[in-house]
Amino acid sequence: MTGIPSLQLNLCTPADFYFSEPLYGKSGQLKLSALNCKRRNSGVSGIEVKQSILAPIKAMDSSKTTSPINGNAGSFREKQQSGCNSGDDLLTNERDDCSGKSMPQxxxxxxxxxxxxHxxxxxxxxxxxxxxxxxxxxWITGLSGSGKSTLACALSRGLHARGKLTYVLDGDNVRHGLNSDLCFKAEDRAENIRRIGEVSKLFADAGVICIASLISPYRKERDACRALLPEGDFIEVFMDVPLQVCEMRDPKGLYNLARAGKIKGFTGVDDPYEPPLNSEIVLHQQGGVCDxxxxxxxxxxxxxxxxxxLEA
Ligand SMILES: Nc1ncnc2c1ncn2[C@@H]1O[C@H](COP(=O)(O)OS(=O)(=O)O)[C@@H](OP(=O)(O)O)[C@H]1O
Ligand SMILES: Nc1ncnc2c1ncn2[C@@H]1O[C@H](COP(=O)(O)OP(=O)(O)O)[C@@H](O)[C@H]1O
Structure with a gap:
């Protein structure tokens, strides 16, 4: 987790929802910029990486090198300012150490x-x-029926109305295409989460506010998706709605089928859900009414x- 101290805010709304999120004071902001800077310089993004600069012929001999996710040859502006590269060099993906040698990474x-x-x-x-x-x-996580998709759409609508570009990756929807080869056994759910994490990362890199809405029942896989992004850019929203409420809602009749034994391995019924421990935002429902x-x-x-x- 972020390691930023947590502030619990209890809102006395007429409904029974309240939310909590970590403190976002000065120290949090400072930490954020420091970490971003470090990541940019190292080019490391979340996965264990080793890197080396090798001539192509040498690299054919060794398949053991692993890579940064983003090249670390410096930004367009940095290069312009340093005078390290000619304009043409900027159009290649080669690393230039200013000594005249130019080697692909x-x-x-x-x-x-x-x-x-590249x-x-x-x-x-x-x-x-x-x-x-x-x-x-x-990243919206929670049981089936907890309101993830509804929140994702409301959020997308609210941001769109403010002129902000969003894209919703809904677990159900992504399973209609990219993830249609996956079922609901543990390793397939883990792969579902991993792929949506990677796609979300691309959307965020595109500058989009990406709203991922999937059960994502495993803490380890959610945390792995968090680690793909720069500090602060992964905002976990936990729909903390009791199983009984989700079951009462049961808009697709799936809990009914699961209780009748017609769906095996249904989350919350006979498959696990690991609630987040340190989400940025927790939306609780404690009674029968909700916000x-x-x-x-x-x-x-x-x-x-x-x-x-919401600003550049
Ligand atoms: N066994 C089982 N367990 C849980 N859910 C099931 C299952 N089988 C089908 N469904 C339907 O699939 C939707 C969940 O897909 P996700 O991609 O979000 O799940 S996961 O993150 O891979 O666990 C989920 O949608 P939501 O209700 O929107 O959560 C269900 O409609
Ligand atoms: N804030 C809310 N208050 C009351 N009902 C809600 C709320 N959010 C969602 N619902 C209802 O709960 C059901 C499940 O919502 P949905 O968004 O499909 O959940 P999930 O995507 O987590 O399965 C739907 O019938 C929806 O209308």
Whole structure:
């Protein structure tokens, strides 16, 4: 987790919802920029990486190198300012150490060997500038029926109305295409989460406010998705709605089928859900009444506003 101290805010709304989120004071902000800076310089993003600068022929011999996710050859502006590269060099993905030698950065990631990160001179910051916002991932997790998809849509609508670009990755929907090869056994759920985490990361890199809405029952996999992004850019929203409430809602009749033994391994019934321990935002429902989706969305939007995600 962020390691930022947590502030619990209990809102006395007529309904029974309240939310809590970590303190976002000065120390949190300072930490954020320091970490971002470190990551940018190292080019490391979440997975264990080793890197080396090798001539291509050498790299063919060794498939053991692993890579940074983002090339670390410096930004377009940094290079312009340092005078290190000619304009032409900026259009290649080669690393230039100013000594005249220019070598591609050869890497291996997982089963992909001898690959080279192709860096583009239009960067995330440029895209954010264009959009007037900061790319990030809002990760909504909770039981089936807890209101994830409803919140995702309300949030997308609320942000769209403010002129902000969002995209919703709903677990159900992504399983209609990209993840249609996956079922609900543990390893497939883990792969579902991993892929949505990777896609979310691309959207955030595009400058988009990506809203991922999936049960994502495992803490370890959610935390792995968090680790893909720069500190602060993964905002976990926990729909803390009791199983009984979700079961009462049962809009698709799935709990009914699960209780009747017609669906095996249904989350909350005979499959685990590991609640987050340190979500940025927790939306609780403690009684029978709940706050409206629009109000819940507003809680998330004010968080984004306070953290500066709604400006470039
Ligand atoms: N066995 C089992 N367990 C839980 N859910 C099931 C299951 N089988 C089908 N469904 C339906 O699939 C939706 C959950 O998909 P996700 O991709 O969000 O799940 S997961 O993150 O991979 O656990 C979920 O949608 P939501 O109700 O929107 O959560 C269900 O409609
Ligand atoms: N804030 C809310 N208050 C009351 N009912 C809600 C709220 N959010 C969602 N619901 C209802 O709960 C059911 C499940 O919502 P849904 O968004 O499909 O949940 P999930 O995506 O987590 O399965 C739906 O019938 C929806 O209308």
């Amino acid at each position: 050869m890497s291996s990631v997982g089963n992909s060997t001898n690959i080279v990160w 860096k583009c001179t239009v960067e995330k910051s440029d895209r954010q500038q264009l959009l007037g916002q900061k790319g990030c991932v809002i 409206s989706p629009t109000n819940l969305a507003e809680i998330v939007i004010s968080y984004l506003e306070r953290k500066g995600y």
